[in-house]
Amino acid sequence: MNVNAEQELFARFANIVTEPSEKDAILGVAPKVIVSPANTEQISAILAFAAENNLAVIPRGAGAQMAIGSAPSRADILLDLSKMNTIIAYEPGDMTITAQAGTSIGAIQRAAAEYRQFLAIDPDVEESATIGGIAAVGINGTRRMKYGGVYDQILGAQFVLADGTIARAGGKIVKNVAGYDIARLLCGSLGTLAVLTEVTFRLQPKPPFSRWIGVPSPTLEAAQTVVQLIRQSQLSPSAIEVVPAADGFVTALSFEYTAAAIQEQVTALRQLLGKKYGAWYIAKPNFSLPKNAFALRISAPPSQTLPILQKVLEISEPMHIDWVAHVGFGAIETSVNAAPDAVVRLTGQLRPVCEAAGGALVVSGDGLSALPELDPWGTVSSAPLMRSVKSYYDPKSILNPGRFVDGI
Amino acid sequence: MIASEIIHLFESAVGPMRVITHPAERKAFASDALLHYHEPPELVVFPETTEQISSIVKICNTHHIPFTPRGSGTGLSGGATPSPESVVIATAKMRKIHRIDIANRLAVVDPGVINSDITKAVASAGYFYAPDPSSQSVSTIGGNVAENAGGIHCFKYGFTVNHILGAQIVLGNGDIVEVGGEAMDMPGYNLLSVIVGSEGTLGIVTCVTVRLTAQPQSIVTALVPFASMESAGAAVSAIIAAGIVPAAIELMDQLTLQVCENTIHAGYPENAAAILLVELDGPQAEVEARIADVAKICRNYEALNWKIATLPAERALLWKGRKAAFAALGQLGAHLFLHDGVVPRTKLPEALKRLTDVGRRSGLWIATVLHAGDGNLHPVVLYNDDQEALAEQVAADILTMCVELGGSITGEHGVGLDKREFMNVMFTENDMAAHQKLRLAFDPLGISNPGKIYPAPNMCGEGAKKYKQHPLEQNGTITRL
Ligand SMILES: Cc1cc2nc3c(=O)[nH]c(=O)nc-3n(C[C@H](O)[C@H](O)[C@H](O)COP(=O)(O)OP(=O)(O)OC[C@H]3O[C@@H](n4cnc5c(N)ncnc54)[C@H](O)[C@@H]3O)c2cc1C
Numbered sequence A: 001m002n003v004n005a006e007q008e009l010f011a012r013f014a015n016i017v018t019e020p021s022e023k024d025a026i027l028g029v030a031p032k033v034i035v036s037p038a039n040t041e042q043i044s045a046i047l048a049f050a051a052e053n054n055l056a057v058i059p060r061g062a063g064a065q066m067a068i069g070s071a072p073s074r075a076d077i078l079l080d081l082s083k084m085n086t087i088i089a090y091e092p093g094d095m096t097i098t099a100q101a102g103t104s105i106g107a108i109q110r111a112a113a114e115y116r117q118f119l120a121i122d123p124d125v126e127e128s129a130t131i132g133g134i135a136a137v138g139i140n141g142t143r144r145m146k147y148g149g150v151y152d153q154i155l156g157a158q159f160v161l162a163d164g165t166i167a168r169a170g171g172k173i174v175k176n177v178a179g180y181d182i183a184r185l186l187c188g189s190l191g192t193l194a195v196l197t198e199v200t201f202r203l204q205p206k207p208p209f210s211r212w213i214g215v216p217s218p219t220l221e222a223a224q225t226v227v228q229l230i231r232q233s234q235l236s237p238s239a240i241e242v243v244p245a246a247d248g249f250v251t252a253l254s255f256e257y258t259a260a261a262i263q264e265q266v267t268a269l270r271q272l273l274g275k276k277y278g279a280w281y282i283a284k285p286n287f288s289l290p291k292n293a294f295a296l297r298i299s300a301p302p303s304q305t306l307p308i309l310q311k312v313l314e315i316s317e318p319m320h321i322d323w324v325a326h327v328g329f330g331a332i333e334t335s336v337n338a339a340p341d342a343v344v345r346l347t348g349q350l351r352p353v354c355e356a357a358g359g360a361l362v363v364s365g366d367g368l369s370a371l372p373e374l375d376p377w378g379t380v381s382s383a384p385l386m387r388s389v390k391s392y393y394d395p396k397s398i399l400n401p402g403r404f405v406d407g408i
Numbered sequence B: 001m002i003a004s005e006i007i008h009l010f011e012s013a014v015g016p017m018r019v020i021t022h023p024a025e026r027k028a029f030a031s032d033a034l035l036h037y038h039e040p041p042e043l044v045v046f047p048e049t050t051e052q053i054s055s056i057v058k059i060c061n062t063h064h065i066p067f068t069p070r071g072s073g074t075g076l077s078g079g080a081t082p083s084p085e086s087v088v089i090a091t092a093k094m095r096k097i098h099r100i101d102i103a104n105r106l107a108v109v110d111p112g113v114i115n116s117d118i119t120k121a122v123a124s125a126g127y128f129y130a131p132d133p134s135s136q137s138v139s140t141i142g143g144n145v146a147e148n149a150g151g152i153h154c155f156k157y158g159f160t161v162n163h164i165l166g167a168q169i170v171l172g173n174g175d176i177v178e179v180g181g182e183a184m185d186m187p188g189y190n191l192l193s194v195i196v197g198s199e200g201t202l203g204i205v206t207c208v209t210v211r212l213t214a215q216p217q218s219i220v221t222a223l224v225p226f227a228s229m230e231s232a233g234a235a236v237s238a239i240i241a242a243g244i245v246p247a248a249i250e251l252m253d254q255l256t257l258q259v260c261e262n263t264i265h266a267g268y269p270e271n272a273a274a275i276l277l278v279e280l281d282g283p284q285a286e287v288e289a290r291i292a293d294v295a296k297i298c299r300n301y302e303a304l305n306w307k308i309a310t311l312p313a314e315r316a317l318l319w320k321g322r323k324a325a326f327a328a329l330g331q332l333g334a335h336l337f338l339h340d341g342v343v344p345r346t347k348l349p350e351a352l353k354r355l356t357d358v359g360r361r362s363g364l365w366i367a368t369v370l371h372a373g374d375g376n377l378h379p380v381v382l383y384n385d386d387q388e389a390l391a392e393q394v395a396a397d398i399l400t401m402c403v404e405l406g407g408s409i410t411g412e413h414g415v416g417l418d419k420r421e422f423m424n425v426m427f428t429e430n431d432m433a434a435h436q437k438l439r440l441a442f443d444p445l446g447i448s449n450p451g452k453i454y455p456a457p458n459m460c461g462e463g464a465k466k467y468k469q470h471p472l473e474q475n476g477t478i479t480r481l
Helices: A003-012 A040-052 A105-113 A131-137 A182-186 A220-232 A259-273 A302-316 A340-356 A366-370 A383-393 B004-014 B023-027 B050-062 B115-125 B141-147 B229-241 B254-264 B284-300 B312-323 B325-330 B345-362 B385-404 B420-426 B429-442
Strands: A033-035 A057-060 A077-080 A087-091 A096-100 A154-161 A166-170 A194-202 A209-217 A239-245 A248-257 A280-282 A294-299 A321-326 A331-336 A360-364 B043-045 B067-070 B087-090 B097-101 B106-109 B164-170 B176-180 B204-211 B218-226 B248-253 B274-282 B307-309 B335-338 B365-371 B376-383
Touching: A003 A033, A003 A040, A040 A057, A040 A077, A040 A154, A040 A166, A040 A194, A057 A131, A057 A194, A087 A105, A096 A105, A105 A131, A131 A194, A154 A182, A166 A182, A166 A194, A166 B429, A182 A194, A182 B429, A209 A220, A209 A259, A220 A239, A220 A248, A220 A259, A220 A302, A239 A302, A248 A259, A259 B284, A294 A302, A294 A340, A302 A321, A302 A331, A302 A340, A340 A360, A340 A366, A383 B176, A383 B429, B004 B043, B004 B050, B023 B043, B050 B067, B050 B087, B050 B164, B050 B176, B050 B204, B067 B141, B067 B204, B097 B115, B106 B115, B115 B141, B141 B204, B218 B229, B218 B284, B218 B312, B229 B248, B229 B274, B229 B284, B229 B345, B248 B254, B254 B274, B254 B312, B254 B325, B254 B365, B274 B284, B274 B312, B307 B312, B312 B325, B325 B335, B325 B365, B325 B376, B335 B385, B345 B365, B345 B376, B345 B385, B376 B385, B385 B420, B420 B429
Parallel strands: A033 A077, A057 A077, B043 B087, B067 B087
Antiparallel strands: A087 A096, A096 A194, A154 A166, A154 A194, A209 A248, A209 A280, A239 A248, A239 A321, A294 A331, A294 A360, A321 A331, B097 B106, B106 B204, B164 B176, B164 B204, B218 B274, B218 B307, B248 B274, B248 B365, B335 B376, B365 B376
16 A cells, blocks of 8 residues: 555544554465544445555454464455444244344344244354354355355345445345346355455244254274265254264264154154164254364265375374264364475375365465465365456455455 | 357257257247246257256357246246247256155155156155245246245245255356265355255256155145235234244235135135135144144134144145145136235235235235235236226236335245346345346356346346336335345
């Protein structure tokens, strides 16, 4: 950013501009200024200014998930959305909630809980993580299997384009096919197409009861057998997860029904598993992984999840990795505390395995700042079309430049 | 007119037998199920492979000829009505189910595969394809994807968009692109999210990977008559507020239920002012407990009666009545105009009241069926030859009312040609410009089904003559959102 632009920025946005500190760097790249808008019009003005002066803008919610993607190729303005944290409308009877993008997921869940409702995503992030950030990253937790991803919860959004245009897509109702579903497209776009300013989500009713059942197994092969039996049966768990245990593995299932129906499901599960495997009520396992320098996330067709996990564990020997396998919908999340070159090796060996199975491997974490050459995303077959989309929404590439797939 | 040399190019791409040029034959492709609009295409081509579609589109691209994808032509918004001077690309010869993968609960199918054929192919393994538009026995998966089709079981199971894992699409320049896949949450933009529901304007879908859903263990359908639409609507709200997620929850007014009963004899009580059809599915104990809750709630809202069906044949009969609504109303001899607006569920009572007012004011009969759980209204307006203008005014009133109440002009039938002039009731110019950047990215020349969804500034008045008048703005009822 040249001196003139910087001076003008300070002059025009005087009371919302601050100097960044070291901790504001994005994977080692320091922004020049932080701007903390209080409303959508200010965001529009900032983006229009940035577009005119070709300044790179990095949107940030609570900063809970900034170590995702590559380091930005340039960073001028850190657009801090944390002041945009108002719940605009919550209509329990409609089961929809509209909030500014900087609203924390915790605030949403608390508001919804008053009416025995919830937003059906449970990504492994702090409560302070913002819904805008969660939508932009498009991450999911164990609820993915029953309720779908973030994409499936979003009903509409207001957003600001790179040139400052304020626009809306979708609506505030649960069913709507008027116009392209841009709100859904923005989920998982890592803030590279537009800045989300307001989001409407659908909510779900809390089930009467929710219980977890654990099926221990000594080996991963045995866990795979258990999972296959369950998936081929008429049981309907809300989640199927595999986690490590002291003496092997546990397949953890959640059932969300009336008490009688849970009982019925557990009885059927025990019958299905026979004498070979036990099934016990357990506390909800802790699916939260320790934060380490690196996190590897694998997507795979569900039936391939455990075979790939097996490979992950073999190849990563003797490194220690923490993991959880979402076998119900086909994902493995890992947290890796290892030297950067070891992670490069691991990625190099595992990524082809995942891609051959029709999946993908994505690397994230603060450790990426030491690995500028590593492509965190891997190759994406439709990258040219994605680039084309990017070029129409953000022709100067000022939104999160260089952070997304294929250098977008 | 497409020059004969260019026709030859199409013929050599798919074979002469797969190109229709004769005017009389072409006429059959001039409309979809919304017969108000007709525009005979220049040509109709019947490709059999993705590569052939790519070649066809490349010819269109080189010669700037618009094309309109077509499935079974059951669309209700003019989506498959040919764009002026266009080539129709029909998927009728692409009906193969390529692969069924039960372990991963997916199937890979051609775009011309009929929705219910997927379920037929996997039923014996204990699965089904969940989105169930009433047209499912004839509509294609490509058309369902393009319209993001819904159905009576979408309240619980979600719409088409929630059941598509991947697609292959031929872009406006003929490039073949794969989006999504067999694994979820792949890196990159979620392009599938916008391809679904794009009404053929982002290219033509040539292969689809659909999700399969396990059949529920137990299903119960309840038929509940009420003395008024209001009390039935209030019961719907109460059921949902109790945290119950019915597989389907449908409401019919008296006119509709009487007409359906006369044709199908499904056992609907004709003296009721409204009937609610509620279906619950899932584990047996769950269904038993929840159906008892539903019964209690309905009693609290003064239900006139309570009847449940558990046997497949009984349940099918109850649904047959509902699914025949449109056809049965058609037998009354009037013209029908079927609407598809949505209101927030809590606004249903008000919407129903205003709908009655609209009917009274206009003097037209309005029969209403609704996907009550999602607030998706299907008022069917009946009118005679000389009442067309009145029917248009009523259409405008209904759509505006939905938007005023915080809803949408379409819940599942799409905008197409029919409602594009109403898009600006929901969206600002800026909104629509932002949406349409997407179209440029997929189809810079704008040859893929042009003129659909968004009011096209350069084609004003060409396709849709109907709503040019804009009665909304004239009478000052429009409020932009
Ligand atoms: C009696 C009746 C009941 C209906 N009930 C319902 C209902 O319950 N729910 C509901 O949602 N709809 C319903 N519909 C509407 C209609 O059936 C759906 O919109 C259906 O999805 C259309 O499928 P189709 O194959 O007939 O598509 P068409 O009508 O041929 O085409 C629809 C649109 O899709 C595009 N298209 C078709 N194939 C492709 C392709 N391969 N790639 C890209 N674009 C393509 C066309 O260009 C057009 O814009 C009903 C229609 C009728 C007549």
